Amino acid sequence: xxxxxxxxxxxxxxxxxxxxxxxxxxxxxxxxxxxxxxxxxxxxxxxxxxxxxxxxxxxxxxxxxxxxxxxxxxxxxxxxxxxxxxxxxxxxxxxxxxxxxxxxxxxxxxxxxxxxxxxxxxxxxxxxxxxxxxxxxxxxxxxxxxxxxxxxxxxxxxxxxxxxxxxxxxxxxxxxxxxxxxxxxxxxxxxxxxxxxxxxxxxxxxxxxxxxxxxxxxxxxxxxxxxxxxxxxxxxxxxxxxxxxxxxxxxxxxxxxxxxxxxxxxxxxxxxxxxxxxxxxxxxxxxxxxxxxxxxxxxxxxxxxxxxxxxxxxxxxxxxxxxxxxxxxxxxxxxxxxxxxxxxxxxxxxxxxxxxxxxxxxxxxxxxxxxxxxxxxxxxxxxxxxxxxxxxxxxxxxxxxxxxxxxxxxxxxxxxxxxxxxxxxxxxxxxxxxxxxxxxxxxxxxxxxxxxxxxxxxxxxxxxxxxxxxxxxxxxxxxxxxxxxxxxxxxxxxxxxxxxx
Numbered sequence: 001x002x003x004x005x006x007x008x009x010x011x012x013x014x015x016x017x018x019x020x021x022x023x024x025x026x027x028x029x030x031x032x033x034x035x036x037x038x039x040x041x042x043x044x045x046x047x048x049x050x051x052x053x054x055x056x057x058x059x060x061x062x063x064x065x066x067x068x069x070x071x072x073x074x075x076x077x078x079x080x081x082x083x084x085x086x087x088x089x090x091x092x093x094x095x096x097x098x099x100x101x102x103x104x105x106x107x108x109x110x111x112x113x114x115x116x117x118x119x120x121x122x123x124x125x126x127x128x129x130x131x132x133x134x135x136x137x138x139x140x141x142x143x144x145x146x147x148x149x150x151x152x153x154x155x156x157x158x159x160x161x162x163x164x165x166x167x168x169x170x171x172x173x174x175x176x177x178x179x180x181x182x183x184x185x186x187x188x189x190x191x192x193x194x195x196x197x198x199x200x201x202x203x204x205x206x207x208x209x210x211x212x213x214x215x216x217x218x219x220x221x222x223x224x225x226x227x228x229x230x231x232x233x234x235x236x237x238x239x240x241x242x243x244x245x246x247x248x249x250x251x252x253x254x255x256x257x258x259x260x261x262x263x264x265x266x267x268x269x270x271x272x273x274x275x276x277x278x279x280x281x282x283x284x285x286x287x288x289x290x291x292x293x294x295x296x297x298x299x300x301x302x303x304x305x306x307x308x309x310x311x312x313x314x315x316x317x318x319x320x321x322x323x324x325x326x327x328x329x330x331x332x333x334x335x336x337x338x339x340x341x342x343x344x345x346x347x348x349x350x351x352x353x354x355x356x357x358x359x360x361x362x363x364x365x366x367x368x369x370x371x372x373x374x375x376x377x378x379x380x381x382x383x384x385x386x387x388x389x390x391x392x393x394x395x396x397x398x399x400x401x402x403x404x405x406x407x408x409x410x411x412x413x414x415x416x417x418x419x420x421x422x423x424x425x426x427x428x429x430x431x432x433x434x435x436x437x438x439x440x441x442x443x444x445x446x447x448x449x450x451x452x453x454x455x456x457x458x459x460x461x462x463x464x465x466x467x468x469x470x471x472x473x474x475x476x477x478x479x480x481x482x483x484x485x486x487x488x489x490x491x492x493x494x495x496x497x498x499x500x501x
Contacts, residue, residue: 129288252443
């Protein structure tokens with residue numbers, strides 16, 4: 001039995017969480033802290049990088065204290081992070097030179113349209129696996145260099161460093177000695193060729209981004225450097241795991257085989273399927289991303305589908321319409337009906353994401369009659385989460401020519417037994433809910449532990465993964481296809497609604 005612990009940092013959009021994890025994969029302590037988001041203009045979302053750093057350091061100290069351990073027994077640090085957020089800082093002082101531009105920020109929408117009009121998207125998608133969108137880091141970097149006085153010349157002179165949040169944390173933790181990122185985060189910048197595993201000079205040239213601004217890209221499970229004792233409580237500890245949050249969750253869910261997927265059911269949902277070592281460039285506007293790289297092994301890839309509104313549909317029924325008092329009430333109400341009585345809710349409240357990518361779609365409820373009550377609306381909202389997930393899974397299976405084997409679920413909605421059972425019924429495969437729902441931080445810990453020999457293999461990690469509940473499909477294939485067909489008819493009538501005016 002290995003002695004010691006792994007410290008996992010899960011740096012999210014609204015706060016930082018730190019877990020202390022033992023060799024059995026159990027959480028010994030947890031600490032969280034929020035930090036502010038800033039909205040200086042409509043569509044703009046920013047963070048203060050120093051506030052991210054301060055919050056992270058605070059929860060590291062709290063987690064160690066709650067676990068009752070000294071830093072000297074920490075074998076390694078792993079980091080999972082909000083993806084695509086762009087930071088720039090001074091290499092000499094380590095001070096940020098601009099606010100962090102958050103993944104949600106849309107200020108570069110016009111530039112993205114210009115790039116598409118130039119016909120660049122097919123070539124860029126082929127190289128990066130991504131679509132041209134403000135979501136990704138590339139156009140954020142361009143904007144910062146263009147709009148903040150002096151940054152372009154300083155970047156060209158090699159005085160500045162760019163990083164996603166993982167790079168920033170590693171820089172701070174190592175006292176400025178390491179400017180690195182991992183394959184998974186690099187693959188979310190729209191600057192990285194996921195086939196050649198290198199920054200792409202053509203894209204860099206078009207966006208006028210100097211290569212010397214960028215971090216060194218390394219495996220997701222790798223010893224990048226050690227913490228600076230001056231900032232890490234007097235100890236040098238290996239920083240040995242990095243992954244973007246969704247890829248970390250895929251790893252934390254032990255989705256190591258091709259055809260195994262995880263879905264994080266939150267406000268929206270992120271569904272990733274492991275497609276192995278051969279990337280597939282999507283024809284249905286899914287994203288191809290690097291899942292991880294383990295040491296010197298070839299990288300592995302995932303297809304990703306982003307669903308904009310899932311849990312938010314239940315929040316809207318609660319807060320917007322007052323149909324329910326609490327989200328927990330939804331399970332009982334939905335189960336009170338024998339079936340949906342042909343009522344469908346398309347929750348396109350902010351357009352539709354994968355696989356439709358229609359910003360002009362709008363929410364709609366179909367099949368209302370005099371007999372329709374609030375239970376029908378609640379059931380339709382819950383079912384819409386499962387229908388949208390099925391649409392993405394079907395698109396992934398067609399793209400990768402790889403049927404889904406099983407779905408591992410995490411996020412707040414896994415507590416809803418009605419939804420999980422309906423999801424298994426619609427997919428026709430088991431849905432498994434893990435015992436440890438902190439899958440993002442667990443994934444970062446696993447990557448770090450592998451790099452330092454705390455765990456020996458993915459097989460060992462898979463054996464330690466524990467399931468809380470498994471939902472087996474119970475619905476006939478005929479019925480599931482009837483329901484999905486009616487859903488797709490409803491979706492077809494909501495597409496393009498706002499663009500018709």
